[in-house]
Amino acid sequence: MKIRVSDIGDEGLHIETHRDPRWLNNIPELWSGDEEMRLVSGIDVDIELTKVLREVSVLGNVSFTIEAPCALCLEPVRLDISPEIRLILSPSEKVEDDDDLEHETYRGEDVDLGDYLRELIAVSLPVKVICRDDCRGLCPECGTNLNRETCECSKKWKDPRFEGLEKFKL
Ligand SMILES: [Zn+2]
Ligand SMILES: [Zn+2]
Incomplete structure (x- = not known):
């Protein structure tokens, strides 16, 4: 998911896009059928980019639906998940790979949000799903x-x- 920094005008840039489940190549078990937790939707991305000098801020959210068996009664449960995106991208000669999900770097003219979004989705998955509080x-x-x-x-x-x-x- 590449975005040209020069395409972000003074008004900012709004992007709404949809990705196929297979785009999540970091967590293939979500769509391969190997795990009980699986993706039952595509991935919707809705972001607003703004630029101050060379610093790019990204706000928005990514949303998708998973299905997993309730940890207590094993009935399938559908869950809409929509983690918030709050990210600052700074230009850097080398792209630093750190664990900070709120700050990334980019090199050259393009910002690639793919890896960031995939990681955000991976960390937003619940450890276990329960169908209702009083199951x-x-x-x-x-x-x-x-x-x-x-x-x-x-x-x-x-x-x-x-x-x-x-x-x-x-
Ligand atoms: Zn019994
Ligand atoms: Zn249950």
């Missing part, structure tokens, strides 16, 4: 989805803290 998960005994049905297991289940009390009664 009751699966019964550890029989596997029933407790959001939809109840089972008899919980009735039989004894709170270990009360075990001592029962013995005491006997």
Whole structure:
């Protein structure tokens, strides 16, 4: 995703663009089907670039939708993710590769946002997905989805803290 610095006028430059899932070549497991978490949309990029002298600021967001099984009940969950882009690009003789996601450098006349956006997407992925705050998960005994049905297991289940009390009664 290359942008010519000279194309950024006094008014700034607004860019709206769409990328295919395969554009995410840093996280191929999101579209290859090898992982439970997968991308179910393309990637929309909406950014506003402004330039002060040779310093370029980029504001906007990137949005996409993933699907992953709920960590508790395993039902598929769709999640819209839209990390914010707040980036300053400074001209530099050498392009520095550091971990700072808010400051990058560029060389020559072109700014390439591809790697930056791919990294931003990678770090915005959730570690786990839960379908709702009060998901009751699966019964550890029989596997029933407790959001939809109840089972008899919980009735039989004894709170270990009360075990001592029962013995005491006997
Ligand atoms: Zn759930
Ligand atoms: Zn059960």
